[in-house]
Amino acid sequence: MKHAGAWNMLTVAVCMALLGCLQAQELQGHVSVILLGATGDLARKYLWQGLFQLYLEEAGKGHSFRFHGTALTSTKQGQEVIAKVLESLSCPRDTAPSRCAELKAQFQQLSEYHRLKTPEDYLALSKDIEARVQHEGLREAGRIFYFSVPPFAYAEIARSINSSCRPGPGAWLRVVLEKPFGRDHRSAQQLATELGSFFQEEEMYRVDHYLGKQVVAQILPFRDQNRKALDGLWNRHHVERVEIIMKETVDAEGRTSFYEEYGVIGDVLQNHLTEILMLVAMELPLNLSSSEAVLGHKLQAFQALRGLQRGSAVVGQYQAYRGQVRRELQKPDSFHSLTPTFAGVLVHITSTVPVTPGVLVHITSTVPLPQASPCTSPPLSPVTPGVLVHIDNLRWEGVPFILMSGKALDERVGYVRILFKDQAYCAQSEKRWVPAQSHCLPQQIIFYIGHGELGGPAVLVSRNLFRPSLPSASWKEVEGQPGLRLFGRPLSDYYAYSPVREQDAYSILISRIFHRRKDSFITMENLLASWVFWTPLLDSLAHEVPRLYPGGAENGHLLDFEFSGSHLSFSQPPLEQLVLGPDSAPMPSDFQVLRAKYRDSPLISAWPEELIARLAGDIEAAAVQAVRRFGKFHLALSGGSSPVALFQQLAMGHYGFPWAHTHLWLVDERCVPLWDPESNFQGLQAHLLQHVRVPYYNVHPMPVHQRQRLCAEEDQGAQAYAEEISTVVTNSSFDLVLLGMGTDGHTASLFPQSPVGLDGKQLVVLTTSPSSPHRRMSLSLPVINRAHKVAVLVMGRMKREIAMLVSRVGREPRKWPISGVLPDSGQLVWYMDYDAFLG
Numbered sequence: 001m002k003h004a005g006a007w008n009m010l011t012v013a014v015c016m017a018l019l020g021c022l023q024a025q026e027l028q029g030h031v032s033v034i035l036l037g038a039t040g041d042l043a044r045k046y047l048w049q050g051l052f053q054l055y056l057e058e059a060g061k062g063h064s065f066r067f068h069g070t071a072l073t074s075t076k077q078g079q080e081v082i083a084k085v086l087e088s089l090s091c092p093r094d095t096a097p098s099r100c101a102e103l104k105a106q107f108q109q110l111s112e113y114h115r116l117k118t119p120e121d122y123l124a125l126s127k128d129i130e131a132r133v134q135h136e137g138l139r140e141a142g143r144i145f146y147f148s149v150p151p152f153a154y155a156e157i158a159r160s161i162n163s164s165c166r167p168g169p170g171a172w173l174r175v176v177l178e179k180p181f182g183r184d185h186r187s188a189q190q191l192a193t194e195l196g197s198f199f200q201e202e203e204m205y206r207v208d209h210y211l212g213k214q215v216v217a218q219i220l221p222f223r224d225q226n227r228k229a230l231d232g233l234w235n236r237h238h239v240e241r242v243e244i245i246m247k248e249t250v251d252a253e254g255r256t257s258f259y260e261e262y263g264v265i266g267d268v269l270q271n272h273l274t275e276i277l278m279l280v281a282m283e284l285p286l287n288l289s290s291s292e293a294v295l296g297h298k299l300q301a302f303q304a305l306r307g308l309q310r311g312s313a314v315v316g317q318y319q320a321y322r323g324q325v326r327r328e329l330q331k332p333d334s335f336h337s338l339t340p341t342f343a344g345v346l347v348h349i350t351s352t353v354p355v356t357p358g359v360l361v362h363i364t365s366t367v368p369l370p371q372a373s374p375c376t377s378p379p380l381s382p383v384t385p386g387v388l389v390h391i392d393n394l395r396w397e398g399v400p401f402i403l404m405s406g407k408a409l410d411e412r413v414g415y416v417r418i419l420f421k422d423q424a425y426c427a428q429s430e431k432r433w434v435p436a437q438s439h440c441l442p443q444q445i446i447f448y449i450g451h452g453e454l455g456g457p458a459v460l461v462s463r464n465l466f467r468p469s470l471p472s473a474s475w476k477e478v479e480g481q482p483g484l485r486l487f488g489r490p491l492s493d494y495y496a497y498s499p500v501r502e503q504d505a506y507s508i509l510i511s512r513i514f515h516r517r518k519d520s521f522i523t524m525e526n527l528l529a530s531w532v533f534w535t536p537l538l539d540s541l542a543h544e545v546p547r548l549y550p551g552g553a554e555n556g557h558l559l560d561f562e563f564s565g566s567h568l569s570f571s572q573p574p575l576e577q578l579v580l581g582p583d584s585a586p587m588p589s590d591f592q593v594l595r596a597k598y599r600d601s602p603l604i605s606a607w608p609e610e611l612i613a614r615l616a617g618d619i620e621a622a623a624v625q626a627v628r629r630f631g632k633f634h635l636a637l638s639g640g641s642s643p644v645a646l647f648q649q650l651a652m653g654h655y656g657f658p659w660a661h662t663h664l665w666l667v668d669e670r671c672v673p674l675w676d677p678e679s680n681f682q683g684l685q686a687h688l689l690q691h692v693r694v695p696y697y698n699v700h701p702m703p704v705h706q707r708q709r710l711c712a713e714e715d716q717g718a719q720a721y722a723e724e725i726s727t728v729v730t731n732s733s734f735d736l737v738l739l740g741m742g743t744d745g746h747t748a749s750l751f752p753q754s755p756v757g758l759d760g761k762q763l764v765v766l767t768t769s770p771s772s773p774h775r776r777m778s779l780s781l782p783v784i785n786r787a788h789k790v791a792v793l794v795m796g797r798m799k800r801e802i803a804m805l806v807s808r809v810g811r812e813p814r815k816w817p818i819s820g821v822l823p824d825s826g827q828l829v830w831y832m833d834y835d836a837f838l839g
Contacts, residue, residue: 028141029141031143033065051510067112078114142167145161146510151178209509214457226469234395243415246413263340264340270530277301309536345402347401347403349399412451420443436492445461474500475500602827623658639669639680664699666681668680668778673705700724734783741806743799747818750813781821
């Protein structure tokens with residue numbers, strides 16, 4: 001009986017708790033949605049319809065709503081605009097006309113316009129909301145502020161909301177932000193810092209509307225529901241490449257002010273296509289319903305992206321763009337824009353990437369978060385980067401991901417295409433293959449985002465791959481369309497599914513904002529990680545002349561590109577007739593390699609790609625000659641950013657290089673662990689060593705990290721490296737030493753006024769750099785000058801000033817260490833691109 005009584009008491013307690021939560025659900029309170037910029041283009045086209053859809057889905061489920069359209073326009077004018085927009089709203093297709101009219105009338109009664117211009121206006125709005133809630137006997141659940149305004153207005157609006165329009169205790173706040181979120185890493189960090197001073201990260205929802213597109217939103221669920229079939233296929237052993245494409249037929253007319261600031265990379269690739277890349281490449285969490293797990297796995301995928309170099313991209317600009325910019329921005333006829341309207345980018349994912357603290361900054365705020373009630377989920381923990389970790393991603397190592405977008409192209413279409421390797425051979429002739437089922441036919445999975453030949457969203461899987469599983473309530477099989485071919489195959493070759501009911505991306509995202517699904521939005525950590533990835537490429541393209549193309553079907557094959565290793569290039573040379581007039585910017589093909597003298601030594605100058613190709617060819621020729629004569633080749637390489645393109649060229653374009661007989665040495669090294677991203681050896685490993693077959697005993701990293709210490713004098717690392725050189729290299733004379741030149745005239749890690757390394761008998765020295773990390777290990781000038789050949793690579797417009805200065809000075813290594821480079825009996829050759837040589 002005692003047990004029965006206890007059981008009854010427990011049952012009553014559980015029922016009371018459930019009843020309390022049910023009552024709380026019934027009285028969840030009032031939600032105010034404030035649409036800032038309510039009369040603008042985005043709001044009129046998409047956001048009001050999305051809010052109406054939210055009302056249709058949530059009315060009668062426990063919340064009451066009020067929709068406040070706001071803008072800077074006058075009250076009368078704003079009301080007129082809003083009235084027209086509300087009248088044009090549409091209901092789902094299965095809604096009866098009478099019912100639709102009734103629902104629209106209800107929504108119109110709940111919608112109103114306010115002019116928001118001053119902090120006092122925000123305070124008045126807040127008091128109006130509070131008075132209405134109190135008058136109707138409701139409890140305020142929360143407020144949603146949707147920023148449909150330019151980013152330059154964010155900070156001022158955020159300040160006004162935080163000071164005058166926050167909801168009271170116990171109510172939540174959600175702030176919705178539209179891209180662009182900065183132009184580069186620095187501006188994105190600045191914007192994040194500004195907003196972080198007013199809002200908690202959990203209160204902010206950064207919108208990338210592509211994440212709301214039905215097919216894009218289906219990528220992770222598709223992978224989850226088809227784990228069994230995909231587990232063995234979704235990796236480098238089976239995937240040949242991944243294409244993420246968004247093509248547009250329209251140009252940038254009317255938007256040139258935006259495009260001049262962001263270009264196609266900032267408009268599409270850095271956000272839309274990169275977010276899709278993450279959904280394809282990230283490891284699949286065990287629980288997709290956990291926003292925290294999804295966002296954490298996405299951040300790991302960001303951190304595994306291999307850094308982009310200049311050779312990772314091709315860029316173009318449609319021919320009419322410059323004229324449009326001149327007209328719309330009132331530029332002179334001599335103005336020439338370098339803004340890309342087309343870009344193709346090749347992305348690789350590394351197998352092991354060190355993640356250092358400080359690259360991604362977590363911004364905290366003193367703004368308090370609303371307390372979670374017992375009947376709601378607790379706030380999500382922010383995903384924060386920790387100390388030094390390694391992220392292993394062998395899944396995608398070596399698989400090329402192609403991202404491409406452009407204006408004024410031949411069709412409007414967006415898709416993600418995963419193409420699998422053809423690993424089958426069919427003994428019978430093709431006419432005997434079973435249609436759509438032969439393993440010799442292409443195998444691919446396509447997430448068709450929209451438009452194009454299909455005209456709408458779809459998921460397609462080759463029938464010779466597997467039959468996919470999709471939720472039958474929301475996806476249906478596509479009816480056959482005779483004659484329709486996609487990616488070289490008839491539609492009948494695919495299992496094809498389309499949504500039962502097509503939904504607008506903004507409607508989906510607004511619903512997810514309401515339901516607090518943060519995984520459909522961009523966190524600050526992921527945003528900054530994306531900009532860390534893209535900013536170096538944008539910087540390298542700042543002065544690049546894009547290929548001109550006529551636009552539309554006339555483009556022909558002009559924008560086709562191909563890749564080798566990590567290098568991307570156009571397949572065809574540019575059309576001469578596209579370079580218009582004598583004042584047009586020069587193309588690389590307009591110049592030949594320039595041979596001259598610099599500091600009484602041979603100078604070779606060219607455009608960067610031609611210069612790197614020439615230097616790589618000269619190094620290979622020296623290697624072949626040395627191996628032929630002595631059986632081995634000793635090559636000492638500098639670190640930094642300039643040699644990266646050279647390393648890639650040597651790795652991917654010189655298959656006759658005698659790597660098996662080559663010894664690789666370092667000219668200098670930063671005093672960091674060898675796996676640190678700032679390590680010169682790490683750069684050499686990432687861009688050269690992992691792609692060529694150099695015997696491990698022929699690789700000679702500098703011993704900067706010994707006994708868990710970095711460049712400690714008592715460890716005698718410099719002396720040990722000098723002894724290794726003396727033992728292995730005949731007369732301590734390298735066959736070739738590759739150097740660079742810093743903007744202060746330093747070379748290797750020998751800096752102006754350095755007390756060691758500029759003379760004397762030491763072969764290797766410890767030095768101090770003016771920039772972090774300050775401690776360095778370097779070859780000395782005496783051992784550099786013993787080399788049979790010294791090549792100095794100087795690239796970039798930033799080197800123009802020092803190149804001019806060094807051309808006029810004598811041998812003054814104390815002031816300019818590079819001026820002390822003069823081989824005793826060898827040859828010095830300068831390799832300088834046009835930006836550094838001509839400015």
